[in-house]
Amino acid sequence: MHDFLASVNRQAAARTVQSLxxxxxxxxxxxxxxxxxxxxxxxxxxxxxxxxxxMSTIYVLRLWHTRESR
Known part of the structure; x- marks a missing residue:
């Protein structure tokens, strides 16, 4: 995505990637x-x-029970 947008506007590309x-x-x-x-x-x-x-996919990196003290 960055490369596609950067060809037109590098700052907009950076902002979009940061937002995503x-x-x-x-x-x-x-x-x-x-x-x-x-x-x-x-x-x-x-x-x-x-x-x-x-975003169609979010990877879950960890889970914990809600009663755990975190």
């Missing part, structure tokens, strides 16, 4: 942001849009 890579981190702070997708009930799955882009 930081968006999943916001889930740690605000796990209920974004549109809730009802078709996945009872699981609480949400859609997060970044600009005109949508």
């Amino acid at each position: 890579t930081s968006a999943p981190a916001r889930l740690l702070e605000q796990p209920r942001i974004g549109e809730r997708l009802e078709e996945f009930d009872p699981r609480e799955v949400r859609r997060i849009l970044v600009g005109h882009y949508e």
Whole structure:
């Protein structure tokens, strides 16, 4: 994505990549942001849009029980 956008505007390319890579981190702070997708009930799955882009895959790196002290 960066290479594609950088050919037109290098600063916009950097901002776009930064926005896309930081968006999943916001889930740690605000796990209920974004549109809730009802078709996945009872699981609480949400859609997060970044600009005109949508991430289709987020890799979960770790899980823990909510009763753990973290």
